[in-house]
Amino acid sequence: MGGVTMTDVPPLEVTGLTVRFAGLTALDSVGFTVRPGTVHALIGPNGAGKSTCFNVLSGVVRAACGSVRFGDHELTGLPPHRIAGLGVARIFQNLALPPHTTVEDSLLLGRHRLTSAGFLSAGLRLPSAAREERRHRERVREIAAFVGLEKYLGHPAGSLPYGLQKLAELARALCMEPRLLLLDEPVAGMTAGERRRTAAVVAGVRDSLGISIVLVEHDMGVVMRLADAVTVLDFGRLIADGAPGDVQNDPAVVRAYLGERTDGTDGEETGDA
Numbered sequence: 001m002g003g004v005t006m007t008d009v010p011p012l013e014v015t016g017l018t019v020r021f022a023g024l025t026a027l028d029s030v031g032f033t034v035r036p037g038t039v040h041a042l043i044g045p046n047g048a049g050k051s052t053c054f055n056v057l058s059g060v061v062r063a064a065c066g067s068v069r070f071g072d073h074e075l076t077g078l079p080p081h082r083i084a085g086l087g088v089a090r091i092f093q094n095l096a097l098p099p100h101t102t103v104e105d106s107l108l109l110g111r112h113r114l115t116s117a118g119f120l121s122a123g124l125r126l127p128s129a130a131r132e133e134r135r136h137r138e139r140v141r142e143i144a145a146f147v148g149l150e151k152y153l154g155h156p157a158g159s160l161p162y163g164l165q166k167l168a169e170l171a172r173a174l175c176m177e178p179r180l181l182l183l184d185e186p187v188a189g190m191t192a193g194e195r196r197r198t199a200a201v202v203a204g205v206r207d208s209l210g211i212s213i214v215l216v217e218h219d220m221g222v223v224m225r226l227a228d229a230v231t232v233l234d235f236g237r238l239i240a241d242g243a244p245g246d247v248q249n250d251p252a253v254v255r256a257y258l259g260e261r262t263d264g265t266d267g268e269e270t271g272d273a
Contacts, residue, residue, distance in 0.1 A: 010071025099158025
């Protein structure tokens with residue numbers, strides 16, 4: 001399947017990222033680098049700051065200080081639509097596909113930012129608009145085949161099993177032709193078979209398309225199978241960063257996940273995932 005190649009994908013460089021809410025520090029000088037064409041997992045206990053970090057990367061939250069650079073572009077301070085226009089696509093935990101719209105038309109929504117025909121041309125069904133729509137639909141079908149959804153293109157999105165709906169969310173993000181994917185718990189709530197299938201598709205996105213992926217995921221089996229690098233947060237601070245095997249055995253990471261916090265708490269908390 002065509003599209004992005006690794007030469008098109010720059011590194012993502014996060015430096016000194018700090019976020020405060022009402023005097024509370026959600027992220028405290030966090031930094032890491034996502035190498036082009038790799039899966040970089042962002043993990044940590046509940047409340048560690050992972051969702052806040054994702055919100056900064058996608059422009060939903062503005063950092064108090066620090067930098068997020070995607071190649072030559074500084075992302076901090078940009079609104080979400082500008083960040084999406086630079087090739088950054090985010091998939092949220094919750095399903096967002098229109099349930100009564102066909103899978104094909106749902107995926108076509110992902111092509112919106114790539115559409116050059118104006119509303120007038122499309123409304124009048126001018127030949128140029130019709131040709132462009134055919135090209136976009138052809139690309140949608142290619143992407144659906146890549147993730148294994150070609151049989152379901154004519155089905156209402158809401159009629160698909162949960163695991164396939166999540167794959168359709170991933171396919172819609174791929175229809176944006178992203179250079180960086182932000183995946184927020186992509187296998188949460190899935191059966192074992194659905195998790196394996198989704199993990200295989202994510203690996204294929206990296207290996208075949210060369211797209212960089214930042215992954216937040218609580219399933220450590222999936223993280224260890226997929227990730228090329230892992231960053232671990234705890235209470236908004238970076239406590240480990242490196243290869244999956246090294247991070248898995250890091251004493252600070254073991255303490256955080258076992259609840260043996262340095263402040264004496266048991267690790268049970270609510271808030272930021």
